[in-house]
Amino acid sequence: MRRCTLVNTALAASILLLQGAQAEVTFERLLNAAAEPHNWLTYSGSYASQRHTALRQIRPSNVGELELKWAFQAQSLESFETTPLVVDGVMYLTEAPNTAVALDAATGRLFWRYQHNPTADARPCCGRVNRGLAILGQTLFMATIDAKLIAIDAVTGQPLWQKSIADPGAGYAMTLAPLVVKDKVIIGVAGGEYGIRGFIAAYDAVSGEERWRFYTIPAPGEPGFETWADGGDAWRYGGASVWLTGSYDPALDLTYWGIGNPGPDWNPAQRPGDNLYSDSVVALDPDTGELKWHFQFTPNDDYDYDAVQVPVLVDLPTTSLSSGKLMLWGNRNGFFYVLDRVTGEFIRGLPFVKVNWASGLDERGRPLETPQPLGSVTFPGVQGGTNWYSPSYSPSTGLFYLSAWENYGSVFRPAEAEYLPGRTFVGGIPASPLAGTGNIPGIRRGPINNWTEALGNGAVIALDPRTGEQRWRFPTTDVSSSGILTTATDLLFTASRDGYFYALDARTGRLLWRTSLGGQGANGPMAYAVDDVQYVAASSGNGLFVFALRD
Amino acid sequence: MEQFLRAAAGWRRSGRCGVWLAAVLATAGIEAQMPTHAGQYEQADIEQGARLYSGHCVTCHGERGDTMPGANLASGKFRHAETDRDLSNVIRNGIAGTAMAPSAYTDSELSAIVAYLRNMGSVDLSVAAQGDAVRGRALFQGKGNCGSCHRVGGAGPRFAPDLTSVGATRTAATLQRVLVDPNAALLPINAQVRAELNDGTVITGRRLNEDTFTVQLIDSNERLVSLDRAQLREYTVSRAAVMPSYAAIFTEAERADVVAYLLSLKGPN
Numbered sequence: 001m002r003r004c005t006l007v008n009t010a011l012a013a014s015i016l017l018l019q020g021a022q023a024e025v026t027f028e029r030l031l032n033a034a035a036e037p038h039n040w041l042t043y044s045g046s047y048a049s050q051r052h053t054a055l056r057q058i059r060p061s062n063v064g065e066l067e068l069k070w071a072f073q074a075q076s077l078e079s080f081e082t083t084p085l086v087v088d089g090v091m092y093l094t095e096a097p098n099t100a101v102a103l104d105a106a107t108g109r110l111f112w113r114y115q116h117n118p119t120a121d122a123r124p125c126c127g128r129v130n131r132g133l134a135i136l137g138q139t140l141f142m143a144t145i146d147a148k149l150i151a152i153d154a155v156t157g158q159p160l161w162q163k164s165i166a167d168p169g170a171g172y173a174m175t176l177a178p179l180v181v182k183d184k185v186i187i188g189v190a191g192g193e194y195g196i197r198g199f200i201a202a203y204d205a206v207s208g209e210e211r212w213r214f215y216t217i218p219a220p221g222e223p224g225f226e227t228w229a230d231g232g233d234a235w236r237y238g239g240a241s242v243w244l245t246g247s248y249d250p251a252l253d254l255t256y257w258g259i260g261n262p263g264p265d266w267n268p269a270q271r272p273g274d275n276l277y278s279d280s281v282v283a284l285d286p287d288t289g290e291l292k293w294h295f296q297f298t299p300n301d302d303y304d305y306d307a308v309q310v311p312v313l314v315d316l317p318t319t320s321l322s323s324g325k326l327m328l329w330g331n332r333n334g335f336f337y338v339l340d341r342v343t344g345e346f347i348r349g350l351p352f353v354k355v356n357w358a359s360g361l362d363e364r365g366r367p368l369e370t371p372q373p374l375g376s377v378t379f380p381g382v383q384g385g386t387n388w389y390s391p392s393y394s395p396s397t398g399l400f401y402l403s404a405w406e407n408y409g410s411v412f413r414p415a416e417a418e419y420l421p422g423r424t425f426v427g428g429i430p431a432s433p434l435a436g437t438g439n440i441p442g443i444r445r446g447p448i449n450n451w452t453e454a455l456g457n458g459a460v461i462a463l464d465p466r467t468g469e470q471r472w473r474f475p476t477t478d479v480s481s482s483g484i485l486t487t488a489t490d491l492l493f494t495a496s497r498d499g500y501f502y503a504l505d506a507r508t509g510r511l512l513w514r515t516s517l518g519g520q521g522a523n524g525p526m527a528y529a530v531d532d533v534q535y536v537a538a539s540s541g542n543g544l545f546v547f548a549l550r551d
Numbered sequence: 552m553e554q555f556l557r558a559a560a561g562w563r564r565s566g567r568c569g570v571w572l573a574a575v576l577a578t579a580g581i582e583a584q585m586p587t588h589a590g591q592y593e594q595a596d597i598e599q600g601a602r603l604y605s606g607h608c609v610t611c612h613g614e615r616g617d618t619m620p621g622a623n624l625a626s627g628k629f630r631h632a633e634t635d636r637d638l639s640n641v642i643r644n645g646i647a648g649t650a651m652a653p654s655a656y657t658d659s660e661l662s663a664i665v666a667y668l669r670n671m672g673s674v675d676l677s678v679a680a681q682g683d684a685v686r687g688r689a690l691f692q693g694k695g696n697c698g699s700c701h702r703v704g705g706a707g708p709r710f711a712p713d714l715t716s717v718g719a720t721r722t723a724a725t726l727q728r729v730l731v732d733p734n735a736a737l738l739p740i741n742a743q744v745r746a747e748l749n750d751g752t753v754i755t756g757r758r759l760n761e762d763t764f765t766v767q768l769i770d771s772n773e774r775l776v777s778l779d780r781a782q783l784r785e786y787t788v789s790r791a792a793v794m795p796s797y798a799a800i801f802t803e804a805e806r807a808d809v810v811a812y813l814l815s816l817k818g819p820n
Contacts, residue, residue, distance in 0.1 A: 022774045090775050104767060104777035110760045111767050111775045151819075153705065155773055158713040160705045161819045 022155055023088050024137045027182055031250055038529035040086045043132050043177035044390060045526060047248040048313040051392040052486045053527035057534035058549060059489035063503045063513045066547040069535065070108035073543040075099070079522045080539040082132045083177065083390075083483075085140075086528035092135065092154065093544065097128040098144040100152050106530040108546060112157030122146035123422065124173035125193035126442055131244070131523070132177035134185060136205045141185045143174035149187055149203055161208040165189060169422050171196050177245045181255055181286040184211055188242020192260045192306075195237035195425035200246075200257055200282075202289060212289030216240035216259045216277045227274040227299075234271040237419045239263030240278040244388055247311040248286065249325070252342060255286045256313070256327065260306035264417035267427025274299035279307050281329065283344060293344030295365065298333045302371065303357060303378060303412060304430075305333035308388045312400065313341060314465060322347055328465050330391055330402040332384030335361060338465050350468035352461060353385035353406050374413070381410035381456070382430040383442060383479075390483035390524040396490055397506050399462045399471055403480040403494065408440065408456025409433050440479060453477070460484065460494055462509060472509035483524020485536065493536055495521020501538045501545065517545050592666035593724030598807075599814060600667025602681070603660055611650060616671050625671040638665045657719040657817060682804075687812025690805050695797065697809075703816060709773045710757065711793070712741060716818035726810045730801065733792035743793055744768060746778055747785040754778070758788075 025041060033039070033046045037054035045051050058066065074080055078096030085092045091105040097118055102111040122128070122145045134141045139160060140152040146168040151160040165187065166172035171194020179186045184202040192198065198216035203209065217238045218224035228235035241260035248255045262271055262278035279298035282291055298305045309329060317324040322340035326347070329337040334355035338347040346365030356379045358367035372378045383405060391402035415428035432439045434454050458479040462471040482495040492506040501521060502514035519541020527536045537546045605614070616624030631646055632638040639661040645653040656664065691697045700711035717726075729736045746754045746766070756770035766786070767777045780786065797806060 022772075102775065104765075104775075107765060107777055107779075109762065109765050109767050109777055111769075111777075112759055153702075153709070153713070155709050155769065155775060156702070156713045158702070158715050159819050160715075 022090075022138065025087055025135045027136065027180070030136075030180060037527075038086075039088065040084065040526050040528050042085070042134065042179065043083050043245040044247065044310050044524075047250065049245075049247040049310045049390070050312060050314070050395070050486075051390050051484060051524055051526070052394055052488070054488045055527055055529055055534045056487070056489050057529070058487065058491065058527075058536065060491060060505055060512055062549055063491060065550045066503075066513060066515070066536070067550050068515075069106075069546050069548050071543050071545050072101075072103060072108045077542055078128050079481075079520070080542050080544065081127075081129045081175075081522050082539070083523050083526055084537060084544065085133055085135055086526075086530075087135060087154070089530045090154075091528075092133050092140055094130040094132055094142060096130055097122075098130055098142060098146075098150075100133060100140060100142050100157065102154070102157060105528060105535070106533070108544075114152055114157040114159065116142070116144055116148070116150055116159075118144055118146035118148075119168055121169040121422070122173060123168070123171060123194065124175060124190065125424070127175075129175050130177075131175055134178040134180045136180040136183075136185070139205065141178045141180070141205070143176055143178050143187045145173045145175060147172040147174055147189060149174075149178065149185065149208065151185075151205070151208060163203060163208040163210075165201065166191075166196075166199075170194065171422055176243060179245050179248065179255065180205065181248050184286065186246065186255060186286065188216075188246075188257060190241035190243050190260065192239030192241035192263050193265065193424055193426055194422060195263055195419045196239060196241070197236055198238075198240035198242055198259065200242055200284065200289070202286070212287075214282070214284055214289040214291065216242065216282070218276065224276040224294075227276040228271065230272040231270065233419075237263060237425060238271060238275060238278065239265070239425075240275075241306070243306065243308045244310050247313050249313055249341060252325070253286065254283045254292055254341070256281055256283050256311040256341065258307040258309050258311060258329075260308055261301050261304045264425050264427030265304045266302065266412055266430060267414040267417055268300045268302050269414065270417065270427060272300070275301065279305055279333075281307055281311055281327070281339070281344075283341070295337075295339055295344045295346065297329070297331050297335070297337065297365075298367065302414070303333070303410075304382050305331065305384055308332060308384075309386070310390050311341075312391060312393050314393050314395075314400075316398075316465065326465060328391075328393060328400045328463075330386050330400070330404075330463070332380070332387060333357070333367070334380045334385035335367075336400075336463050336468055337365065338468065339365075348468045351385075352402070352463060352470065353404050353408070354379040355385070356409075375411060377409040377433040378412055379407075379409040380405060381408045382412075382439060383408070387442075387481070389481055389522070392484040392486045392492070392524075393465075394486040394490070394492075394506055396488055397462075397486070398464070398466070399506065400465055401460060401462050401484045401486060401492055401506070403482055403484065404459045404461050405440075405479045406457050406459050406475075408479065410439060442481075458496070460492070460504065460509070462506070474504055474509045474511070480521075482521040482538070485525040485527060487527065493525040493527075493538065495525065495538045495540060497521070499540060501525070501540065501547075515547075517541070519543070592669055593722075593727070595723035595727040595807075595810060596663045596666035597670050598667075598681075599660075599723035599810075600663035600665065603656070603664050604667050607654075608664070616668075624668055627669070627672065635662075635665045635669070638668060659719060659722050659814070662722055682807035682809070682811030684808070684811040684815040686805075687808035687810065687815075690801065690809050691812055694805070695801065695809060700794075704819070709769060710771055712757070714813065714816055716816060718814040718816040719818055721813070723810055723814060726813050727806065729794075730797040730806050730809065732796060732798075733794040734790075734796075737790070737792045739788075743789040745785075745787050745789070746783050748778075749782055749784050751784075 074095040098116040171191035201213040246257035262275040280296040327341040410430040417427040458476040517540035525538040756768035760767040
């Protein structure tokens, strides 16, 4: 029965596995990842970053039969934010901060572990975490919190080369999974809370040599510098981090990356101007790094509204607007955007949570800003209407899903920040609107979130890109740090801060299954198959939990 | 069985002498012991230590170890160290407030330098075998055919342990011993295993991990394979190293060259 329901390619590949050598993951395989849904070959599951699986074995009628098949406990107490890759029965993931691990994907047993010990001067602002690996051929790529890019043999776990990307002592760090395009490995640096000047760069996958670098803040004389020109040296320390993996459209040959906040985070007076390309999405030529277009969500940001999301690429050929080649973006600033990814043109944008920093967006997508009086509450709060956790798009339902932080605000109080190399450079501290309480933390601590009902709540929401409107909403007591997976059988999997891993009906938002894993879910669930069995995997606490239907 | 023989034969074809330094070398961590008293230092370590000493320490401490006031290294007495571990720590961390700066030696190098310091007074460097890493590399690839089984820097087969970082984790003495008597130096995890599945399939390889119910290995086709013990008809672990002794293949001088080359392999960058 299972054999019939799982797509045939998975079966074929598992048979192949017992012949020949360990298969290579060519660029062609990455391009055609949809043809091998038993594998999960990139951070977001495909170049379009839809976090959607074509596997059909688990469906609404049997999701209640899921049972735990194995668990993997990390040797690290940092937040477990990695999304595993699965290649022909082998799972590759990372443990925080920078240990790469190869497991048997059917049993969770270890093949090898490669530990990189970051230098002591590494100082990522928001956890010594890592979000995963990239693969090309038989080589894995890991970006580290001490700003190194390391190539690792996928069979033996031996390092092949290591490249220093930037100075960790000056605040440069990397937490993202790299993106492989053609023969290059593309990464971006974070450190916007330390006065870095952000960039995206590409490295030769074989030699590790740098092929191009695109600074996310233009230098004097470059287009866009005028958005910094009145701030003196502000551009040198202006942040514009790259926190997350980009996407790639092979037909347009463009790679898209979300760019983080300008620094100092909360004091825009120190950096007058729009501060390009902070809080923007940029479209780059993957061969040269040349900028093809950009779209800025939040000019001269007051609130730390990073565009810290994965660009989700969707084709809706029936749309009357634009080319039908779209990019969907649930932004930290509280608006859900639909862009034309050929040109970067704004199509529509509507708030998906309570927003009061802007009354709306103009016809070009620029916010109509309504700054709140000093001391009053701004919505969404500092962590945003959503944050780094991946959304999902289902071609089956035509809906876009994300984890939203609702009714959540902060009081922003700008302060002058002095730039000192390697020191925090943030310009004030956002406060909770409720006296005597802290902000809802980026990472949940404590057994219950006892400030939640007064300070905000979470929800999984389904948005229709054709209208920008919400189609359904599944409310949760606590906010969420989990990404979302959808399936071809119209299931939606996600996890919660309060320790649940659960499945919803992607068409209606109705709860179909849940299990308590006890720890915060802080990656995005993913799916794969080995020997005809479909698995879904989600993180909880410091481990990975892997489920399949009862035998 | 047929598959096993075919795999093994294929292996031998690709590697003229079935060289498997492998078995003995690659596991995590340093196996070098740090003796706390004299008499346990091997000649190869002392010689390697002498080479390291003459490359760096000699600048301040002099050839006989007596040029820094109050520090006569050859005397066997050290103001800041009693045990070998103390000595390693001093070399690694330096001595605050003095010209003795911290160093970045690997564990393997530290134990070699300690071995030399403990024998400084009695070793005649002029007769110490001076291995040449460049010659050693040529022997590794040529006469020894080591590269037909071992991988270095991303090139070569993966069936035998990867030697890319072997110089950072193994001492000169260990490497010498392996070359001469691989069987005696075989680490259990690197022993070759043969698994026969209930359906008759035979898989040979090197273990990566093992537990009560399963075993994970890299097989003779360089695949990562996980086996359920309940599915195995037979499972055997060989006590013999696949690698031959190089006692008769290399001269003593050639072995010193190969060891010098292996010690130079400290991983990428």
